[in-house]
Amino acid sequence: MLYALTKAAHLISLFVWVGGMTAVAIALRHPAILHMAPLKRYDRAVTTPAMLLALLFGILLGVQGGWFTSGWLGAKIVVVLVLAGLHGVLVGKLRHAVNAKAKPAAADSSPILAIGGVCLSVIVLLASLKPF
């Protein structure tokens, strides 16, 4: 029961985290200065705590399930590191856009959204199939 609840909390945190990342990535691609400050506040209040909770619940799941000796979890952790790094880059760009203030930043054409989508797909596949 505790494992199932931890898993639910992990998934809820992950959905909120990825949703917040998507919003920031789209806002940076179509920059409008009025959207940046509220997004920055939302990220600080919701998305970043959701990321930390997703990581925390993930570690708890690994400890409860004894998964830390499994190869798939090692691979998943590497991809999660990339996803967390992408979120960090997004927040950095968002902070830069908010601090610029005078005019909307140039549209961000980096493929962060696509890379994030691939990372998320690999994470879900590794966690559900546990291939090795």
Place this chain on the structure above:
Amino acid sequence: MPLKYWADTPQAVALMGPAHGMAFLTFLWFVARSWGEGLINGLGVLRLFIGAFIPFGGLVNERWLRNQAEKH
């Protein structure tokens, strides 16, 4: 790790391992954010990342970061 191997107390690693993992993830996140914000460049990212794996590398990088902060 010294407690695990020299004092036969593996519980310490079970407790501190996840905490250490979270701290490392948070560190990487802040490095990525600083890069995205333009506070450090790619070489700075590499320097901080490698420094995290070298014992006491953080002390050297801390001084470098302080110099960087004074420049900004």
